Amino acid sequence: MVLEDADNDVTGERHKPSNSNELMLDSLEDIGPTTKGFLEQAGFKSIKDLIVRGPADVSEATGMQIEKSVYLCNKARSRLEEIGIIEKSFTKATALYEKRKNEERISTGSKNLDDLFGGGIETRAITEIYGEYGTGKTQLCHTLCVLVNLEKPKGGLKSGALYIDTENTFRPERIVSIAQARNLDPDRILDNILVAKAYNSAHQELIIEQTGPVIDANNIKLIVVDSAVAHYRAEFLGRATLSERQQKLNKFMHLLLRISETYGVAVLATNQIQSSPDSIFGDALRPIGGHVVAHTSTYRVYLKRSGKNRIARMVDSPYHPEREVLFTLAESGVEDPV
Ligand SMILES: Nc1ncnc2c1ncn2[C@@H]1O[C@H](COP(=O)(O)OP(=O)(O)O)[C@@H](O)[C@H]1O
Protein backbone atom coordinates (compact mmCIF):
# COMPACT_ATOMS: atom_id res chain seq x y z
CA MET A 1 0.00 0.00 0.00
CA VAL A 2 2.01 2.97 -1.23
CA LEU A 3 0.47 6.30 -2.11
CA GLU A 4 0.93 6.65 -5.83
CA ASP A 5 1.34 10.33 -6.41
CA ALA A 6 5.03 11.12 -6.00
CA ASP A 7 4.20 14.77 -5.64
CA ASN A 8 1.62 14.22 -2.94
CA ASP A 9 2.32 17.08 -0.60
CA VAL A 10 0.32 20.23 0.07
CA THR A 11 3.41 22.26 -0.50
CA GLY A 12 4.29 20.38 -3.67
CA GLU A 13 7.31 18.68 -2.19
CA ARG A 14 7.84 14.99 -2.37
CA HIS A 15 7.47 12.83 0.75
CA LYS A 16 10.43 10.63 1.45
CA PRO A 17 9.89 7.11 2.76
CA SER A 18 11.98 6.73 5.89
CA ASN A 19 13.10 3.12 5.70
CA SER A 20 16.87 2.94 5.57
CA ASN A 21 19.21 0.00 5.02
CA GLU A 22 20.17 -0.36 8.65
CA LEU A 23 16.54 -1.16 9.43
CA MET A 24 16.12 -3.90 6.85
CA LEU A 25 15.53 -7.41 8.15
CA ASP A 26 18.71 -8.92 6.70
CA SER A 27 20.85 -6.13 8.09
CA LEU A 28 20.84 -8.27 11.25
CA GLU A 29 23.44 -10.92 10.62
CA ASP A 30 21.32 -13.52 12.43
CA ILE A 31 18.60 -13.21 9.80
CA GLY A 32 19.53 -15.38 6.85
CA PRO A 33 17.50 -15.81 3.65
CA THR A 34 15.25 -18.55 5.11
CA THR A 35 14.34 -16.62 8.26
CA LYS A 36 13.89 -13.48 6.21
CA GLY A 37 11.48 -15.38 3.97
CA PHE A 38 9.37 -16.55 6.91
CA LEU A 39 9.32 -13.07 8.40
CA GLU A 40 8.35 -11.41 5.13
CA GLN A 41 5.61 -13.92 4.55
CA ALA A 42 4.19 -13.01 7.94
CA GLY A 43 4.24 -9.30 7.04
CA PHE A 44 7.46 -8.20 8.78
CA LYS A 45 9.39 -5.73 6.63
CA SER A 46 11.73 -3.91 8.99
CA ILE A 47 13.43 -4.78 12.26
CA LYS A 48 11.17 -2.16 13.83
CA ASP A 49 8.27 -4.55 13.23
CA LEU A 50 9.98 -7.16 15.41
CA ILE A 51 10.00 -4.71 18.31
CA VAL A 52 6.42 -3.65 17.74
CA ARG A 53 5.04 -7.19 17.69
CA GLY A 54 7.32 -8.73 20.33
CA PRO A 55 8.77 -12.26 20.61
CA ALA A 56 5.55 -14.17 21.32
CA ASP A 57 3.78 -12.69 18.30
CA VAL A 58 6.81 -13.11 16.04
CA SER A 59 6.98 -16.77 16.99
CA GLU A 60 3.25 -17.28 16.52
CA ALA A 61 3.12 -15.50 13.17
CA THR A 62 6.16 -17.23 11.65
CA GLY A 63 6.21 -20.63 13.34
CA MET A 64 9.75 -19.87 14.51
CA GLN A 65 10.84 -21.28 17.87
CA ILE A 66 10.24 -18.89 20.75
CA GLU A 67 13.92 -18.96 21.82
CA LYS A 68 14.96 -17.81 18.38
CA SER A 69 12.36 -15.11 18.21
CA VAL A 70 13.38 -13.80 21.66
CA TYR A 71 16.99 -13.77 20.45
CA LEU A 72 16.11 -11.89 17.25
CA CYS A 73 13.91 -9.39 19.06
CA ASN A 74 16.76 -8.64 21.48
CA LYS A 75 19.15 -8.12 18.57
CA ALA A 76 16.62 -5.85 16.90
CA ARG A 77 16.26 -3.86 20.11
CA SER A 78 20.03 -3.38 20.42
CA ARG A 79 20.20 -2.18 16.83
CA LEU A 80 17.40 0.34 17.34
CA GLU A 81 19.10 1.54 20.53
CA GLU A 82 22.37 2.03 18.62
CA ILE A 83 20.64 4.03 15.90
CA GLY A 84 18.84 6.07 18.55
CA ILE A 85 15.32 5.10 17.48
CA ILE A 86 14.53 3.73 20.91
CA GLU A 87 16.09 4.64 24.21
CA LYS A 88 18.99 2.69 25.65
CA SER A 89 18.18 0.67 28.76
CA PHE A 90 20.13 3.13 30.90
CA THR A 91 19.89 6.68 29.64
CA LYS A 92 20.94 9.88 31.35
CA ALA A 93 18.15 12.27 32.16
CA THR A 94 20.11 15.01 30.34
CA ALA A 95 19.90 13.04 27.12
CA LEU A 96 16.21 12.34 27.67
CA TYR A 97 15.61 16.03 28.30
CA GLU A 98 17.34 16.99 25.06
CA LYS A 99 15.35 14.40 23.16
CA ARG A 100 12.07 15.51 24.68
CA LYS A 101 12.71 19.12 23.76
CA ASN A 102 12.92 18.01 20.13
CA GLU A 103 9.82 15.81 20.23
CA GLU A 104 7.73 16.59 17.17
CA ARG A 105 4.18 17.90 17.59
CA ILE A 106 1.12 18.41 15.43
CA SER A 107 -1.15 21.42 15.77
CA THR A 108 -4.80 20.79 16.63
CA GLY A 109 -5.99 23.92 14.82
CA SER A 110 -6.66 25.78 18.07
CA LYS A 111 -3.92 27.69 19.85
CA ASN A 112 -5.67 27.14 23.18
CA LEU A 113 -5.77 23.41 22.66
CA ASP A 114 -2.17 23.34 21.41
CA ASP A 115 -1.11 25.14 24.59
CA LEU A 116 -2.93 22.57 26.68
CA PHE A 117 -0.71 19.92 25.08
CA GLY A 118 2.43 22.05 25.36
CA GLY A 119 2.50 22.84 21.63
CA GLY A 120 0.28 20.26 19.92
CA ILE A 121 -0.24 16.50 19.89
CA GLU A 122 3.01 14.77 20.70
CA THR A 123 4.71 12.07 18.64
CA ARG A 124 5.92 8.89 20.41
CA ALA A 125 2.85 9.00 22.65
CA ILE A 126 -0.81 8.09 22.78
CA THR A 127 -3.23 10.95 23.30
CA GLU A 128 -6.68 9.85 24.37
CA ILE A 129 -9.65 12.12 23.75
CA TYR A 130 -12.81 11.19 25.57
CA GLY A 131 -16.17 12.82 25.82
CA GLU A 132 -19.85 12.42 25.10
CA TYR A 133 -21.34 12.13 21.65
CA GLY A 134 -21.02 15.34 19.63
CA THR A 135 -18.25 16.92 21.67
CA GLY A 136 -15.92 17.14 18.66
CA LYS A 137 -13.72 14.05 18.92
CA THR A 138 -14.15 13.12 15.26
CA GLN A 139 -13.79 16.77 14.17
CA LEU A 140 -10.47 16.95 16.00
CA CYS A 141 -9.34 13.74 14.26
CA HIS A 142 -10.19 15.19 10.83
CA THR A 143 -8.50 18.52 11.57
CA LEU A 144 -5.27 16.84 12.68
CA CYS A 145 -5.24 14.71 9.51
CA VAL A 146 -5.25 17.95 7.50
CA LEU A 147 -2.76 19.87 9.63
CA VAL A 148 -0.14 17.10 9.84
CA ASN A 149 0.47 17.86 6.14
CA LEU A 150 1.70 21.38 6.84
CA GLU A 151 5.32 22.41 7.17
CA LYS A 152 6.78 22.32 10.69
CA PRO A 153 6.66 26.08 11.33
CA LYS A 154 2.98 26.02 10.45
CA GLY A 155 2.18 23.25 12.91
CA GLY A 156 2.51 20.15 10.76
CA LEU A 157 5.17 17.54 10.09
CA LYS A 158 4.98 17.44 6.28
CA SER A 159 3.58 13.96 6.63
CA GLY A 160 0.52 11.87 6.03
CA ALA A 161 -2.02 10.28 8.35
CA LEU A 162 -3.54 6.85 8.87
CA TYR A 163 -7.18 6.93 9.96
CA ILE A 164 -8.53 3.76 11.53
CA ASP A 165 -12.27 4.22 11.34
CA THR A 166 -14.33 1.89 13.52
CA GLU A 167 -17.58 3.86 13.60
CA ASN A 168 -17.87 4.74 9.91
CA THR A 169 -17.56 8.43 10.67
CA PHE A 170 -14.56 9.32 8.49
CA ARG A 171 -15.76 11.72 5.81
CA PRO A 172 -13.46 12.74 2.94
CA GLU A 173 -15.85 15.66 2.29
CA ARG A 174 -15.01 16.99 5.73
CA ILE A 175 -11.29 16.79 4.94
CA VAL A 176 -12.00 18.80 1.78
CA SER A 177 -14.02 21.47 3.61
CA ILE A 178 -11.41 21.84 6.38
CA ALA A 179 -8.62 22.12 3.79
CA GLN A 180 -10.53 24.64 1.66
CA ALA A 181 -11.39 26.78 4.68
CA ARG A 182 -7.67 26.90 5.43
CA ASN A 183 -6.62 27.64 1.83
CA LEU A 184 -4.90 24.29 1.40
CA ASP A 185 -5.05 21.99 -1.61
CA PRO A 186 -7.69 19.38 -0.68
CA ASP A 187 -6.67 16.88 -3.36
CA ARG A 188 -3.10 16.65 -2.14
CA ILE A 189 -4.27 16.27 1.44
CA LEU A 190 -6.75 13.51 0.56
CA ASP A 191 -3.88 11.77 -1.17
CA ASN A 192 -1.87 11.79 2.05
CA ILE A 193 -4.55 10.17 4.21
CA LEU A 194 -4.90 6.42 4.32
CA VAL A 195 -8.18 5.12 5.69
CA ALA A 196 -8.58 1.67 7.18
CA LYS A 197 -12.12 0.70 8.06
CA ALA A 198 -12.19 -1.79 10.92
CA TYR A 199 -15.26 -4.01 10.85
CA ASN A 200 -14.78 -5.67 14.24
CA SER A 201 -12.25 -5.79 17.05
CA ALA A 202 -10.30 -8.67 15.51
CA HIS A 203 -10.05 -6.75 12.25
CA GLN A 204 -8.97 -3.65 14.16
CA GLU A 205 -6.14 -5.68 15.73
CA LEU A 206 -5.14 -7.12 12.37
CA ILE A 207 -4.94 -3.65 10.85
CA ILE A 208 -2.70 -2.38 13.61
CA GLU A 209 -0.45 -5.45 13.34
CA GLN A 210 0.08 -4.63 9.67
CA THR A 211 0.62 -0.93 10.22
CA GLY A 212 4.42 -0.75 10.59
CA PRO A 213 5.37 -1.17 6.92
CA VAL A 214 2.51 1.11 5.85
CA ILE A 215 3.85 3.92 8.07
CA ASP A 216 7.28 3.76 6.46
CA ALA A 217 6.02 3.45 2.90
CA ASN A 218 3.73 6.47 3.21
CA ASN A 219 5.63 8.79 5.54
CA ILE A 220 2.91 8.70 8.17
CA LYS A 221 3.31 10.69 11.38
CA LEU A 222 -0.22 10.52 12.74
CA ILE A 223 -2.39 7.50 13.49
CA VAL A 224 -6.00 8.19 14.40
CA VAL A 225 -8.11 5.46 15.99
CA ASP A 226 -11.70 6.68 16.03
CA SER A 227 -12.90 5.03 18.21
CA ALA A 228 -10.45 2.74 19.95
CA VAL A 229 -13.09 1.02 22.05
CA ALA A 230 -16.41 0.94 20.16
CA HIS A 231 -16.02 -2.61 18.80
CA TYR A 232 -14.87 -3.97 22.14
CA ARG A 233 -17.87 -2.47 23.82
CA ALA A 234 -20.28 -3.88 21.26
CA GLU A 235 -18.77 -7.35 21.14
CA PHE A 236 -18.02 -8.06 24.78
CA LEU A 237 -21.21 -7.52 26.71
CA GLY A 238 -21.86 -8.29 30.32
CA ARG A 239 -19.65 -9.03 33.27
CA ALA A 240 -18.73 -12.51 32.13
CA THR A 241 -16.74 -11.17 29.19
CA LEU A 242 -15.32 -8.12 30.95
CA SER A 243 -11.91 -9.61 31.66
CA GLU A 244 -11.55 -10.95 28.12
CA ARG A 245 -12.49 -7.56 26.72
CA GLN A 246 -9.99 -5.75 28.94
CA GLN A 247 -7.28 -8.23 28.03
CA LYS A 248 -7.83 -7.73 24.31
CA LEU A 249 -8.09 -3.98 24.63
CA ASN A 250 -4.90 -4.02 26.67
CA LYS A 251 -3.07 -5.89 23.93
CA PHE A 252 -4.38 -3.50 21.29
CA MET A 253 -3.38 -0.40 23.26
CA HIS A 254 0.12 -1.74 23.95
CA LEU A 255 0.61 -2.50 20.28
CA LEU A 256 -0.36 1.09 19.53
CA LEU A 257 2.05 2.39 22.15
CA ARG A 258 4.97 0.36 20.77
CA ILE A 259 4.16 1.56 17.24
CA SER A 260 4.10 5.17 18.38
CA GLU A 261 7.46 4.82 20.14
CA THR A 262 9.23 2.73 17.52
CA TYR A 263 7.96 4.58 14.45
CA GLY A 264 7.94 8.02 16.07
CA VAL A 265 4.29 8.70 15.25
CA ALA A 266 1.58 10.51 17.19
CA VAL A 267 -1.41 8.35 18.09
CA LEU A 268 -4.78 9.95 18.72
CA ALA A 269 -7.32 7.52 20.16
CA THR A 270 -10.91 8.52 20.87
CA ASN A 271 -13.08 7.05 23.56
CA GLN A 272 -16.78 7.57 24.11
CA ILE A 273 -18.20 8.29 27.44
CA GLN A 274 -21.07 6.45 29.08
CA SER A 275 -23.54 9.26 29.44
CA SER A 276 -26.21 7.33 31.34
CA PRO A 277 -25.91 5.47 34.61
CA ASP A 278 -27.75 2.44 33.22
CA SER A 279 -24.51 0.77 32.22
CA ILE A 280 -23.35 -2.40 33.88
CA PHE A 281 -19.78 -1.24 34.00
CA GLY A 282 -18.72 1.51 36.32
CA ASP A 283 -20.04 5.02 36.83
CA ALA A 284 -21.75 7.41 34.51
CA LEU A 285 -19.36 9.68 32.62
CA ARG A 286 -16.56 7.21 32.81
CA PRO A 287 -14.65 6.46 29.64
CA ILE A 288 -15.28 3.02 28.23
CA GLY A 289 -12.27 0.78 28.46
CA GLY A 290 -11.70 2.19 31.93
CA HIS A 291 -8.27 1.75 33.36
CA VAL A 292 -6.88 -0.20 30.39
CA VAL A 293 -7.06 2.68 27.96
CA ALA A 294 -6.33 5.19 30.70
CA HIS A 295 -3.11 3.47 31.77
CA THR A 296 -1.74 3.08 28.27
CA SER A 297 -2.49 6.63 27.18
CA THR A 298 0.24 9.17 27.85
CA TYR A 299 -2.13 12.12 27.73
CA ARG A 300 -5.86 12.11 28.36
CA VAL A 301 -8.14 14.96 27.50
CA TYR A 302 -11.80 15.19 28.43
CA LEU A 303 -14.11 17.14 26.10
CA LYS A 304 -17.44 18.65 27.04
CA ARG A 305 -19.89 21.15 25.61
CA SER A 306 -20.05 24.73 26.80
CA GLY A 307 -22.78 26.43 24.81
CA LYS A 308 -21.48 26.76 21.26
CA ASN A 309 -17.93 26.11 22.39
CA ARG A 310 -16.18 23.08 23.79
CA ILE A 311 -14.10 22.68 26.94
CA ALA A 312 -11.02 20.48 26.90
CA ARG A 313 -9.56 19.41 30.20
CA MET A 314 -6.16 17.76 30.57
CA VAL A 315 -7.01 14.94 32.93
CA ASP A 316 -3.93 12.81 33.05
CA SER A 317 -0.49 13.76 31.98
CA PRO A 318 2.93 12.92 33.32
CA TYR A 319 3.83 16.60 33.43
CA HIS A 320 0.96 18.93 32.56
CA PRO A 321 -1.18 20.40 35.32
CA GLU A 322 -4.90 19.61 35.27
CA ARG A 323 -6.18 22.57 33.30
CA GLU A 324 -9.10 23.54 31.05
CA VAL A 325 -9.20 25.49 27.79
CA LEU A 326 -11.94 26.56 25.38
CA PHE A 327 -12.08 25.76 21.69
CA THR A 328 -14.75 25.71 19.02
CA LEU A 329 -15.83 23.74 15.94
CA ALA A 330 -16.02 25.60 12.65
CA GLU A 331 -15.95 25.01 8.90
CA SER A 332 -12.15 24.92 9.21
CA GLY A 333 -12.39 22.21 11.91
CA VAL A 334 -11.03 22.83 15.38
CA GLU A 335 -10.48 26.56 16.06
CA ASP A 336 -10.08 29.05 18.89
CA PRO A 337 -13.37 30.65 19.96
CA VAL A 338 -13.92 34.05 18.32
N1 LIG B 1 -18.65 21.84 8.91
C1 LIG B 1 -18.83 22.04 10.21
N2 LIG B 1 -18.75 23.27 10.73
C2 LIG B 1 -18.94 23.50 12.02
N3 LIG B 1 -19.20 22.54 12.93
C3 LIG B 1 -19.29 21.29 12.47
C4 LIG B 1 -19.11 20.96 11.11
N4 LIG B 1 -19.24 19.63 10.96
C5 LIG B 1 -19.51 19.15 12.19
N5 LIG B 1 -19.54 20.14 13.11
C6 LIG B 1 -19.84 20.03 14.54
O1 LIG B 1 -19.23 18.89 15.07
C7 LIG B 1 -20.09 18.29 16.03
C8 LIG B 1 -19.95 16.79 15.96
O2 LIG B 1 -18.70 16.49 16.42
P1 LIG B 1 -18.06 15.05 16.32
O3 LIG B 1 -16.62 15.29 16.23
O4 LIG B 1 -18.71 14.28 15.26
O5 LIG B 1 -18.48 14.47 17.74
P2 LIG B 1 -17.98 13.13 18.43
O6 LIG B 1 -17.03 12.45 17.53
O7 LIG B 1 -17.36 13.62 19.70
O8 LIG B 1 -19.24 12.37 18.68
C9 LIG B 1 -21.48 18.71 15.70
O9 LIG B 1 -22.06 19.19 16.89
C10 LIG B 1 -21.31 19.84 14.74
O10 LIG B 1 -21.76 21.01 15.35
Ligand SMILES: [Mg+2]
Ligand atom coordinates in the same frame (compact mmCIF):
# COMPACT_ATOMS: atom_id res chain seq x y z
MG1 LIG C 1 -17.13 10.57 16.62
